[in-house]
Amino acid sequence: MARVDLDGNTIKPMTICMIGAGGFIGSHLCEKLMTETQHTVLAVDVYNDKIKHLLEPDSLPWNGRIQFHRLNIKNDSRLEGLIKCSDLTINLAAICTPADYNTRPLDTIYSNFIDALPVVKYCSENNKRLIHFSTCEVYGKTIGSFLPKDSPLRQDPAYYILKEDTSPCIFGSVEKQRWSYACAKQLIERLIYAEGAENGLEFTIVRPFNWIGPRMDFIPGIDGPSEGVPRVLACFSNNLLRREPLKLVDGGESQRTFIYIKDAIEAVLLMIENPARASGHIFNVGNPNNEVTVRQLAEMMTQVYSKVSGEEAIESPTIDVSSKEFYGEGYDDSDKRIPDMTIINKQLGWNPKTSLWDLLESTLTYQHRTYAEAIKQAIAKPSAN
Numbered sequence: 001m002a003r004v005d006l007d008g009n010t011i012k013p014m015t016i017c018m019i020g021a022g023g024f025i026g027s028h029l030c031e032k033l034m035t036e037t038q039h040t041v042l043a044v045d046v047y048n049d050k051i052k053h054l055l056e057p058d059s060l061p062w063n064g065r066i067q068f069h070r071l072n073i074k075n076d077s078r079l080e081g082l083i084k085c086s087d088l089t090i091n092l093a094a095i096c097t098p099a100d101y102n103t104r105p106l107d108t109i110y111s112n113f114i115d116a117l118p119v120v121k122y123c124s125e126n127n128k129r130l131i132h133f134s135t136c137e138v139y140g141k142t143i144g145s146f147l148p149k150d151s152p153l154r155q156d157p158a159y160y161i162l163k164e165d166t167s168p169c170i171f172g173s174v175e176k177q178r179w180s181y182a183c184a185k186q187l188i189e190r191l192i193y194a195e196g197a198e199n200g201l202e203f204t205i206v207r208p209f210n211w212i213g214p215r216m217d218f219i220p221g222i223d224g225p226s227e228g229v230p231r232v233l234a235c236f237s238n239n240l241l242r243r244e245p246l247k248l249v250d251g252g253e254s255q256r257t258f259i260y261i262k263d264a265i266e267a268v269l270l271m272i273e274n275p276a277r278a279s280g281h282i283f284n285v286g287n288p289n290n291e292v293t294v295r296q297l298a299e300m301m302t303q304v305y306s307k308v309s310g311e312e313a314i315e316s317p318t319i320d321v322s323s324k325e326f327y328g329e330g331y332d333d334s335d336k337r338i339p340d341m342t343i344i345n346k347q348l349g350w351n352p353k354t355s356l357w358d359l360l361e362s363t364l365t366y367q368h369r370t371y372a373e374a375i376k377q378a379i380a381k382p383s384a385n
């Protein structure tokens, strides 16, 4: 049966140049496009481990609709050709783990701004549509965080809900290098917006709010460096798998809203297939109903992991660490992140579905199944590497 868009028009198969297709979000988006649509993907990345199951064997039903191109967009002249022969470019490539922002600020700024420039330029010059992945971090801190701790205004949504078209972007000082990522993302957003206004670039900007699920980041010492610090889901998963306490940075008081990757990918597919409704817009994509403090997240993950692994939790499941100890000098944090959903709701009729408990249950089941045995072996042979 032919697939139709939100306005009832038949969707024509398109060719999508997906940069950063081998990462967490890219792998889920490729999977969705292969299993549920007829679109073709030119998958660009330096790694392909997370999409290997979609590339091999040749007998897969979507054989021929996904091609992997191993290239670094920093320095590869093949990029323009791939964008030229596609209908749409989706740019996911970035350094996007907070542990890098204050310790590798130059790489972070180059990756999120300089390396994205040619992608924007090739799309603009060749009249190609662009979906660019930005971040909720462009909002920085909430206005409410500057009010006195006991101010009743802190409870007023006007002081904390993050709206695409009205909220300011509030970062810390330049010494707080944490904001190198958010600032680079903000500038590339402004450049894309200006290309739209001055040169007619057809664009959509996505601001993800803590998308989580299977294949996110890596487990240190198993499929990533032993000293590496991934994002919170993988940090806490690693602690649970190794039966170590979960580390709460600065008391775990920061608040986040977590969304299941599969809900978020539905929103991206709507953007891909409804250009008239998505172009020229910036969209928050998150789940305002799944808000917790990092401490509450740690407690819930401990409970869920115990359920899915059948192992009782350790006696002291969490431990406090300072941000300086955990991330080093120059770290700072977003206090609270609740997305306003008005624009995406109006344009695409999209809403998130999965509760935090349910998404943690399916994600931690995956983590346990994928890593528990490897961790056991690594612990049994600690000096092998």
Ligand SMILES: NC(=O)c1ccc[n+]([C@@H]2O[C@H](COP(=O)([O-])OP(=O)(O)OC[C@H]3O[C@@H](n4cnc5c(N)ncnc54)[C@H](O)[C@@H]3O)[C@@H](O)[C@H]2O)c1
Pocket (backbone or CB within 6 Å): 019, 020, 021, 022, 023, 024, 025, 026, 044, 045, 046, 047, 071, 072, 073, 074, 091, 092, 093, 094, 095, 096, 111, 115, 133, 134, 135, 136, 207, 208, 209, 210, 211, 212, 217
């Ligand atoms: N996961 C989230 O919740 C989240 C939240 C906010 C923003 N984002 C944004 O979404 C995008 C994707 O995030 P993710 O979670 O999938 O991250 P990820 O690190 O899993 O994926 C990024 C991919 O880009 C590739 N890449 C980086 N630089 C490259 C280069 N120079 N050439 C070729 N490939 C390169 C990496 O190898 C990686 O596979 C990023 O732009 C990120 O800033 C993600």
Ligand SMILES: O=C(O)[C@H]1O[C@H](OP(=O)(O)OP(=O)(O)OC[C@H]2O[C@@H](n3ccc(=O)[nH]c3=O)[C@H](O)[C@@H]2O)[C@H](O)[C@@H](O)[C@@H]1O
Pocket (backbone or CB within 6 Å): 096, 097, 098, 134, 135, 136, 137, 208, 209, 210, 211, 230, 231, 232, 233, 235, 236, 246, 247, 248, 249, 250, 252, 254, 256, 294, 333, 334
């Ligand atoms: O996912 C997003 O929407 C965006 O936010 C993330 O930033 P952040 O949420 O701060 O990153 P996490 O590593 O997931 O940390 C969440 C919170 O947990 C805390 N944390 C992290 C790890 C840990 O072991 N313990 C711990 O308390 C952090 O200090 C922070 O307050 C990253 O910057 C990006 O991937 C992305 O742009």
